[in-house]
Amino acid sequence: xxKFLSRYSKLSLTFLxxxxxxxxxxxxxxxxxxxxxxxxxxxVIIVLLVxxxxxxxxxxxxxxxxxxxxxxILTIITVSVSTVGAYYTSTIVDFLGKAFxxxxxxYTSTYYVLxxxxxxxxxxxxxxxxxxxxxxxxxxxxxxxxxxxTVSFTEQKYDNVFSTFNDVNNKKIEATYIEKNLYxxxxxxxxxxxxxxxxxxxxxxxxxxxxxxxKEVNGDYVNIYLxxxxxxxxxxxxxVITINKKTHKILLTSIPRDFYxxxxxxxxxxxxxxxxxxxxSIGVMENLFSVDVNYxxxxxxxxxxxxxxxxxxxxxxxxxxxTTTHALITDTYDDTKGxxxxxxxxxxxxxxxxxxxxxRERLAYPDGDRQRQxxxxxxxxxxxxxxxxxxxxxxxxxxxxKVSELYSTNIPQxxxxxxxxxxxxxxxxxFDQQSVTGSDSSDYVxxxxxxxxxxxxxxxxxxxxxxxxxxxxxxx
Numbered sequence: 452x453x454k455f456l457s458r459y460s461k462l463s464l465t466f467l468x469x470x471x472x473x474x475x476x477x478x479x480x481x482x483x484x485x486x487x488x489x490x491x492x493x494x495v496i497i498v499l500l501v502x503x504x505x506x507x508x509x510x511x512x513x514x515x516x517x518x519x520x521x522x523x524i525l526t527i528i529t530v531s532v533s534t535v536g537a538y539y540t541s542t543i544v545d546f547l548g549k550a551f552x553x554x555x556x557x558y559t560s561t562y563y564v565l566x567x568x569x570x571x572x573x574x575x576x577x578x579x580x581x582x583x584x585x586x587x588x589x590x591x592x593x594x595x596x597x598x599x600x601t602v603s604f605t606e607q608k609y610d611n612v613f614s615t616f617n618d619v620n621n622k623k624i625e626a627t628y629i630e631k632n633l634y635x636x637x638x639x640x641x642x643x644x645x646x647x648x649x650x651x652x653x654x655x656x657x658x659x660x661x662x663x664x665x666k667e668v669n670g671d672y673v674n675i676y677l678x679x680x681x682x683x684x685x686x687x688x689x690x691v692i693t694i695n696k697k698t699h700k701i702l703l704t705s706i707p708r709d710f711y712x713x714x715x716x717x718x719x720x721x722x723x724x725x726x727x728x729x730x731x732s733i734g735v736m737e738n739l740f741s742v743d744v745n746y747x748x749x750x751x752x753x754x755x756x757x758x759x760x761x762x763x764x765x766x767x768x769x770x771x772x773x774t775t776t777h778a779l780i781t782d783t784y785d786d787t788k789g790x791x792x793x794x795x796x797x798x799x800x801x802x803x804x805x806x807x808x809x810x811r812e813r814l815a816y817p818d819g820d821r822q823r824q825x826x827x828x829x830x831x832x833x834x835x836x837x838x839x840x841x842x843x844x845x846x847x848x849x850x851x852x853k854v855s856e857l858y859s860t861n862i863p864q865x866x867x868x869x870x871x872x873x874x875x876x877x878x879x880x881x882f883d884q885q886s887v888t889g890s891d892s893s894d895y896v897x898x899x900x901x902x903x904x905x906x907x908x909x910x911x912x913x914x915x916x917x918x919x920x921x922x923x924x925x926x927x
Contacts, residue, residue: 463510466526470506473533474499480540484547485868488876502529546851551864556661556729556749558684561631562594564653567619571626574602574653580625583607583615587717587898588630589727590659597655598628612637612900616644626652632683633897635784636725640903663729663861666743671697672924674742675862676733679750679810679827682782685724687752687811688827691736691744693923696869699878702923704916705828705886706739707820711894711905713738722896722905739908740917742924748860752810753781755834756803758853762837765806767830768798773815779804806830820906824886885919887912 459467478496481487487495502525508514509522564574564582571577582604584591595606607624609615615627631654638645672695679688686708693702708724715734717727726732733744759765778789781804792808801809810830816822838850874880889906896903 458511458513460512463522466530467507467510470503470526470529470533473530473537474503477533477537477540480537480544484540484544485865486543486871486875488872491875499529499533542851546855547864547867550855550858551860551862551867554663554747554749554859554861556659556663556747557859558659558680559656560590560594560659560684562588562598562628562655562657563631563634563651564598564626564628564655565616565619565634565649566626566652568648568650571652577626577652578603579605581605581607581623582626582628583609583618583624584628585609585612585615585633585898585900588633590657591628591630593657593659594630594655595628597657598653601653601655612898616647616649619649620647632685633900635683636897637901639784640897640901659728661728661730663733663747665861666745668745670924671695671927673745673866674736674920674924676729676736676744676747677750678729678732678747679752681811682753683784684728686726686732687724688750688824689723689732689736691740691742691920692748693742693920694870695923695926696873698923698926699873699880700923700926701880701882702920703828703882703884704740704920705824705884706736707824707887707889707906709820709904709906710887710889711892711896711907717898719899720894721898725897739913740920742917742920746860746862746866748858748862750858751856752807754853754857755810756781756807758834758850758857759801759803759806761849761853762834764800764802765830765837766798766800766833767794767806767809767826769794769796772796773812775808775812776814777808777811779808781807821886821888828884883923885916887916 478499481492481495506522506525506529509518509525514522564577582598584595584606586608587610588594598604607615607618612629612633615624615629618624619627672693675692675694677688677690677692678686681687689706689708689710691704691706693704694700706723708722710723711720712723712726712735713720714726714731715738716731723732723735726735729747729749733747736742736744772793772795775792775794776786777791778786779792780786780789792805794809810823810827812826813819813823838854870880887908889908889912892905892907893902894905894907895901896905
């Protein structure tokens with residue numbers, strides 16, 4: 452060993468040790484990442500070992516000056532490649548470890564205590580008074596328990612949401628307790644409610660955390676429910692992703708938000724966007740298409756703002772100019788609280804809040820929610836392209852950080868790495884898209900509380916979509 456070490460100067464030995472450590476670290480991270488197919492991993496290791504061997508040969512004391520220069524250059528190249536490779540690989544490994552684990556359906560839900568104007572000014576004035584609530588409101592028991600931490604009151608349960616408001620008007624009860632999202636949706640639909648002059652006396656936030664069970668994967672296919680939520684946790688964008696790992700086919704099936712569907716866990720029909728949580732939406736998909744849904748991917752569209760801004764904006768192409776009916780705002784449906792966005796014809800780059808507003812828009816189009824689904828698909832494709840661009844590499848860590856804030860999922864990491872490894876190995880993955888459609892109609896929505904617009908499913912469209920999903924699933 453002494454004889455071997457004596458061949459090198461102290462400086463050469465120092466850099467040689469650094470080279471070896473960096474190469475070992477890079478190989479360790481590549482193995483942990485488990486995305487490179489084995490043959491490519493072997494090639495990388497061989498190339499690194501050859502470089503290391505040349506460095507060891509050219510940096511010896513007895514080497515000629517020209518070879519020493521080459522050795523220094525190779526050392527710089529190896530150190531740079533190993534350092535950069537280890538950084539990106541470590542960042543991806545950390546991201547995958549955080550981003551693909553046992554995800555839950557978590558969100559914050561706000562509930563309002565509503566009274567008539569000029570009646571009460573403080574929540575404590577409702578001590579020993581009666582507060583009514585609509586029994587079908589999601590998580591209402593948790594919300595009632597949270598309210599009881601502040602005020603002591605008598606509960607009055609109702610099976611119709613408008614009965615609670617009527618009894619407040621008739622002074623049979625002092626207040627009503629309702630979920631913020633439902634209340635604001637009713638305000639949009641019911642003129643009398645908007646003019647009834649209620650005020651929010653108090654609000655309560657509760658953290659909702661629902662377990663989402665996985666379906667066992669039987670075969671070479673998986674179905675993933677993709678739901679894009681707005682700030683109120685309503686699912687504006689709904690899709691089933693069918694993946695056949697053997698045939699390398701992926702089918703994207705889009706379902707409009709206003710689809711009037713049976714929600715098994717509620718035992719009633721409602722708008723898909725208001726089905727209430729991932730579990731309910733998965734139940735709808737399974738009932739609608741007669742397939743098992745194995746995993747979920749819930750995208751928080753509110754977080755798109757941060758991601759798009761981190762990427763420096765996003766391109767959106769429109770075949771016409773229009774002004775959005777939604778305002779450039781978040782956290783509320785009240786579009787009087789902000790300016791509207793003018794979208795120009797053609798392709799233009801927009802900021803995060805602008806992209807979010809475009810993705811929400813449906814009333815500016817004759818096709819309504821059908822066009823919104825197309826816009827959301829276009830935004831997703833543009834987002835993926837921007838993230839894959841060279842410009843994103845300079846902001847790699849920040850981009851991945853924003854991506855991890857964007858969604859929750861229970862997709863296992865090994866499924867993601869398996870598909871990525873297959874693509875790197877040269878397998879040609881093909882994508883196909885379809886959408887289900889229906890007819891414009893009206894029916895009772897928002898937990899059966901009010902009659903409003905619905906898209907009644909076209910059964911032939913649903914049946915054909917189901918058949919195509921099963922064709923991809925069972926193809927071998």
